[in-house]
Amino acid sequence: MASTPTGGSTSTSSSGDPLRVAVVLGSTREGRFGPVVAKWLLGHAEPRTDMDVDLVDLLATPVPQALPGFGAPVADADLALLREITPRLAAADAFVLVTPEYNHSYPASLKNAIDWHNQQWHAKPVGFVSYGGISGGLRAVEHLRTVLAEQHTVTIRNTVSFHDCGARFDQDGRAVDPAADGAAKSMLDQLAWWAHALRDARQARPYAV
Template structure:
């Protein structure tokens, strides 16, 4: 990657004793090695979630939407709760709409034997509806309680690092491609008759 990319990291858990901060800290440290990346962090624990209409939540949600709008790509850090992803993450996703569209999304999941992959599969369906592109490769941390030491560091980060770097290659390609397409207005194509077929054109 040679262009600066703005990536918003979205945490998915607000449970007491959550492991999300440890997983997110590892991710932020890994991403911090790339000078091309500008990172922002969205933590649902900082957002009142009683209702979308909560006056206390409104300015916080507006700030969050600005962060999402400014991002070229997203990485979601999610556990798996009851075969799916947490309600707190759903709240964040549903608090925005256009800000997600035509941008790539990567996933770092964690959990028990599944490593959170069932949560990710549900999220792929959600982001397809939001016209976002989900990355094929995702980081999955199975039996996550055994992977971190007492200082909150991954005991053996080699495999997650390899997968993360592969995902970043995909995320970077899509982020640049879609950013250029949005700038060229190619994502609102005009249908123009040409012979027997139709031609897509960008302004």
Template sequence: MENNNKPKLLVIVGSVREGRFGPVVADWVAGQAATHGGFEVETLDLAEVDLPLALPATSPKFAGDAYPRPAGMAPLTAALESADAFVVVTPEYNHSYPASLKAAIDWHFTQWTAKPVAFVSYGGGAGGRHAVLHLENVLNELHAVPIRDGLAFPNYWTAWQDGRPADQATEGYAKTMLDQLTWWANALKAARESVPYPA
């Protein structure tokens, strides 16, 4: 019988650039998460979300459910709200992460709070690590919990073949990441359900 109490994992495709590689990476990550079995898995592509850069005057931290978001953002807000954990798939643009991800983060606050976040990055020689370092700093401010182990793909255009990493050891690294994410997702879900987070 299927375990309906599995935490919900949201895999986020962070790039909206034309010709992006992100959906290939996200599909593989979602497949690894489904095989892992610790989560109910959903994928969300920011290219399908209305993400204006101009924000309302009041912070979403204080406005709560009254925060005035565009109607086209509703699927993103609902997905973030219902998720117990996240995998953010991000490229590295100019030693940081895409504006689409920053907009998705800044339009929300409590939806990230007290939830674990893992990162899968790709790029040139650094494999997207600059982007991840910046994301960790931002998500810490929202009281999210970035986990230690993630995946990084330097020179991704040669590191992937036929929709999967060429290095077969990568599946083992993915399992380590998902094991940690599952532990944190279950622990923080139980904590959120037992007592309100003191943000």
């Protein structure tokens, strides 16, 4: 994985400040459904007084396409891209990944964003909102859990998933099943608990890798 000098692993917010939550929109495919799902999630996260939310759209804020070889310097063009995204991941106290399922897994764009960063993920919680066909993107989430364990994250048990996603939202982007709203609250509540606990721990002592 690449070493990026443009951001660290911990935020500078105090324990009484709102949690900084980066919502990472993982799909960059043309005609993607992800913005509908992300906007719906933001409708639940942004009104919370305990969270400041930052939408990190990997289409609008891309990462470089290819990792450099081990020990090789990062090219200037790649550094320019990383300066747009790495500080935002570094500042986050927690993450929510909004991901579709492609071929029983998650998008290459999301894997690239994970691989280009290391310390920015350490000792932080990650929640998931997935969408897709019959499986609702849950296979993508299970793959992400194993990858993010290598990045020293804590993944949230409760997830939000939408199977047959195109039929799960009305024309205004609202979820047609009220249970989805309860699932979002449950996931965000768990995310907040872990984010507070881990932020306090990082401020008390450096995370040991």
